[in-house]
Amino acid sequence: MTTTLVRRCVSMFFMEAGLWAGIDWFKRGSGNNEDTFINNLVKPLLSAAFGRLAGCTFRWSRDPLRSGKRKDPDARLLLPDYQVSFGARSIFLAEFKTAVASRKEMENDFIKLTCMGKKAVDALYKDGFHASVVLMHGKGVDIEVFELRLRAEAVYFLQCLGKFQLVTNPQEFPLLLCLGPLISAQVRKK
Secondary structure: OOHHHHHHHHHHHHHHHHHHHOOOOOOOOOOOOOHHHHHHHHHHHHHHHHHOOOOEEEEEOOOOOOOOEOOOOOHHHHHEEEEEEEOOOOEEEEEOOOOOOHHHHHHHHHHHHHHHHHHHHHHHHHHHOOEEEEEEEOOOOEEEEEEEEEEEEEEEEEEEEEEEOOOOOHHHHHHHHHHHHHHHHHHOOO
């Protein structure tokens, strides 16, 4: 399973120009806004990891929302940067910030992520599924993967599945072998 995921990740990175864009991800103002960061470094990885789950839909924060025939710009604030849903139920949520984001921004993103995770777990439980939701929080190139589940009524348990680093240039491809937390999250959702 590890070699399959690594192979898919490498092929996704070769399809995108992100690793070859020459952007200094650790320097403010070098084209490293959050959307560029997510599109170039995170999207190839998550597309490879979760892109083949049967029956699932995927949403990036930049995907347009439709409310009737109009786009709803306010609803975007309530969406994570990345979401995997099975039907109307969210099973994987992710929030990312660039490497130059402030500590306060990262803390606010983590709070937002856990609140959305709680709502997703509640919705699963309400629909009769006693299942967990996987959360991914990116602080620059450092990624943490969590599992949020309902232990008992109104008692939630947030467990860290692990940490890994994103690949930021072609010389860092060996880091893909450290994708244990992402593989663990992928296995839990199958």
